[in-house]
Amino acid sequence: MRTKRKATRTETKIHNKRLILKTIYDQRRISRADVARVTDLTPPTVSSIVAELLDDGLVEEVGQGPSKVGKPATLLSVADDSRHLIGVDLAESEFRGCVVNLRGQVRHRFSLPMNDRDGEAALALVYELIDELVACSDCTLLGIGIGTPGLMDARRGMVRRAVNLNWEDLPLRDLLEERYHLPVYIANDCQVAALGEYVFGNSGVGSNLIVVKVGRGVGAGIVLNGQLHYGDGSGAGEIGHVVVMEGGVHCRCGRFGCLETVASSSAIIGHARAIAQNNPNSSLHQYISSAADIDTNIVLQALEAGEEELHQVIQVVGRHLGMAVANLVGVLNIHQIMIAGSVTCFGQPLLSSIRQEMQQRALSALTAETQVDFSNLGLDIVNLGAASLVLSHELGLV
Secondary structure, three states: OOOOOOOOHHHHHHHHHHHHHHHHHHHOOEEHHHHHHHHOOOHHHHHHHHHHHHHHOOEEEEEEOOOOOOOOOEEEEEOOOOOEEEEEEOOOOEEEEEEEEOOOOEEEEEEEEOOOOOHHHHHHHHHHHHHHHHHHOOOOEEEEEEEEOOEEEOOOOEEEEEOOOOEEEEOHHHHHHHHHOOOEEEEEHHHHHHHHHHHHOOOOOOOOEEEEEEOOOEEEEEEEOOEEOOOOOOOOOOOOOOEOOOOOOEOOOOOEOEHHHHHOHHHHHHHHHHHHHHOOOOHHHHOOOOHHHOOHHHHHHHHHOOOHHHHHHHHHHHHHHHHHHHHHHHHHOOOEEEEEOHHHHHHHHHHHHHHHHHHHHOOHHHHOOOEEEEOOOHHHHHHHHHHHHHHHHHHOOO
């Protein structure tokens, strides 16, 4: 039987420093005495470490708290803009990046259209995006977080396979760390979306959460007991490339009828283009000169104008997503499921279809306790989740 190794003095100090910083971060405003009480650390230990955090600029004194007896206690708070984080989303038709502070407040945004670039050209676009974000940050950068589509080896920071970017066994973390001399953390975009919702969302979630992100691709991110769940091979939540329609449309992964081919923004746009080509009376023609002009915004305008065929498309997409959600409910029995990504612009009709299909396909005893809602983080959800990776690894604040 292996005996547990005793922590060294340095390891203990690092642990205590992170514990104190997280306590101040979580409480927002707290005195040294209350930090000692919450952490069970001695007042001298707290005072010594707080002094270091003040010197580092991570913590600041923010006035005095109420006191019934004696001198009012000085309150501490994390200095939100003492460090900045870069979060990058590589999963949509444009690469997006944000510079955010320690509270997830966006200080700068930048995006670049992909224009169907992949392989080395897509990697060059990543460099261009991050170059811009680094240049516009006016604060010490803590690190870079990346949310990328595809299968990841999160431990090694390697993209094993991203079919939409034509990347295979790409050592993305090593390439970025060598270029920027900053810590880099990488995970699947849907996984980091779940982390973004857990850390910065306002859904009031407990320690378990699923985010189903639907844009160009489809995937799920899972938080279990407050920790991002990667799975044994870092592929947990890769539901977009599960075949749901035998003999269906060819998918970029090589299979036919994957969920992504019937329930993504690309699938919706494809259906809309077919409607425009086959129906000269469709309201889509009010907004386009050719079917190739159709994008998500055009679909939304036509829907709002009462295009019935598109309404049916959204219902079908919702049903397919509802089937996937029902399977997640049956396997994981997590009560909070959030829908994120560009398809959330289709609003209540899509959400109602997802909920209805879930309720029809999973045990009522489970679905009765399950809430399915849209995330309120919008298009920033992956950027914020990627920044959360840095916040977690570098400061232990997640």
